[in-house]
Amino acid sequence: MNSIKQRLDAQLAQPQLTKSGAICHFIGVEGLDRLQLENIIDKAMGYFDGKGRLINTDELAGKTVMNLFFENSTRTRTTFEAAQKRLGANVLNLDIARSSTNKGETLRDTLWNLEAMSADMFVVRHSASGAAHFMASQVTPNVAIINAGDGWHAHPTQAMLDMLTIHREYCLKHSTTFDKLSVAIIGDIKHSRVARSDISALQTLGVKDIRVIAPKTLLPKGIERYGVSVFNKMEEGLAGVDIIIGLRIQNERIGSPLLPSTSEYFKHYGITDTRVALAKPDALVMHPGPMNRGVEIASNVADGEQSVILKQVNNGIAVRMAVMAMAMRGQESLRNLA
Ligand code: NCD
Numbered sequence: 001m002n003s004i005k006q007r008l009d010a011q012l013a014q015p016q017l018t019k020s021g022a023i024c025h026f027i028g029v030e031g032l033d034r035l036q037l038e039n040i041i042d043k044a045m046g047y048f049d050g051k052g053r054l055i056n057t058d059e060l061a062g063k064t065v066m067n068l069f070f071e072n073s074t075r076t077r078t079t080f081e082a083a084q085k086r087l088g089a090n091v092l093n094l095d096i097a098r099s100s101t102n103k104g105e106t107l108r109d110t111l112w113n114l115e116a117m118s119a120d121m122f123v124v125r126h127s128a129s130g131a132a133h134f135m136a137s138q139v140t141p142n143v144a145i146i147n148a149g150d151g152w153h154a155h156p157t158q159a160m161l162d163m164l165t166i167h168r169e170y171c172l173k174h175s176t177t178f179d180k181l182s183v184a185i186i187g188d189i190k191h192s193r194v195a196r197s198d199i200s201a202l203q204t205l206g207v208k209d210i211r212v213i214a215p216k217t218l219l220p221k222g223i224e225r226y227g228v229s230v231f232n233k234m235e236e237g238l239a240g241v242d243i244i245i246g247l248r249i250q251n252e253r254i255g256s257p258l259l260p261s262t263s264e265y266f267k268h269y270g271i272t273d274t275r276v277a278l279a280k281p282d283a284l285v286m287h288p289g290p291m292n293r294g295v296e297i298a299s300n301v302a303d304g305e306q307s308v309i310l311k312q313v314n315n316g317i318a319v320r321m322a323v324m325a326m327a328m329r330g331q332e333s334l335r336n337l338a
Pocket of ligand 1: 075076149155158193194247248288289290
């Protein structure tokens with residue numbers, strides 16, 4: 001980047017980056033370049049010891065992190081908390097069900113009140129797309145916002161834990177790189193923030209062959225513009241892929257005009273061992289969870305040798321440690337400049 005104006009414009013468009021390109025909030029993978037994503041993967045790799053066990057550090061010692069989950073979550077919320085504790089942070093979980101947002105308080109007022117309690121970082125999951133971006137625009141300088149999923153829009157830490165899993169479990173084991181991979185994402189692409197963030201991260205890391213496999217009713221309009229190839233049949237889309245990513249079918253959509261029945265869906269789009277056999281012999285089977293066994297994935301595949309679904313959960317701790325430590329360091333560099 002060659003002019004100060006260009007740098008300032010870039011920062012307005014990208015509140016998650018400092019002027020020197022360091023991460024200071026983590027809102028989305030869009031706008032981050034390949035080196036920045038690789039830095040997150042490298043940093044996360046550094047949180048495993050020689051035996052592959054997670055380590056503890058003091059990178060967030062003395063910092064207060066608040067978890068604001070306005071939507072349900074098991075894995076994301078717990079792995080964020082585990083990551084915060086491994087980084088030595090003081091952790092506060094806001095009990096949203098009993099909070100004043102239920103009495104009509106705005107998100108902005110909730111944020112400002114919690115800030116007054118000396119928070120250094122907020123991890124937020126919200127049903128409104130753009131909630132994390134909005135909070136980053138409202139928050140006091142030096143407080144970091146981490147997006148733990150906003151509406152249908154983005155789930156950047158899920159995307160990065162998926163990238164770390166592909167890197168550790170496939171690229172390193174097969175001495176290959178992202179640019180040589182074929183990746184299939186199956187299911188409810190239309191309503192999935194995981195699919196959007198995964199596609200973006202995979203493209204930035206150089207994956208050229210990204211396939212989405214879904215019935216037409218579960219594909220967003222204009223999906224071709226995402227730079228992916230679209231398949232309506234599993235048998236065609238899965239041929240020769242390295243990575244299979246299943247998505248949750250929202251039960252609330254079953255029986256609606258979008259999906260006739262769970263058994264019908266499983267018949268056409270279920271990830272079964274016969275279908276996994278169409279992919280490369282050591283292809284990875286991934287799923288962000290929560291999964292519906294017998295709907296989008298057969299139980300024996302979910303528990304089978306090629307499944308890395310529980311490894312994804314463990315990698316989630318390392319990736320969340322990495323982005324929180326990086327964002328806090330980015331905020332500190334802003335403080336030092338002020
Ligand atoms: C996903 C989410 O919440 O977006 N799950 C997760 O974070 N592990 C996917 C989903 O709910 O289907």
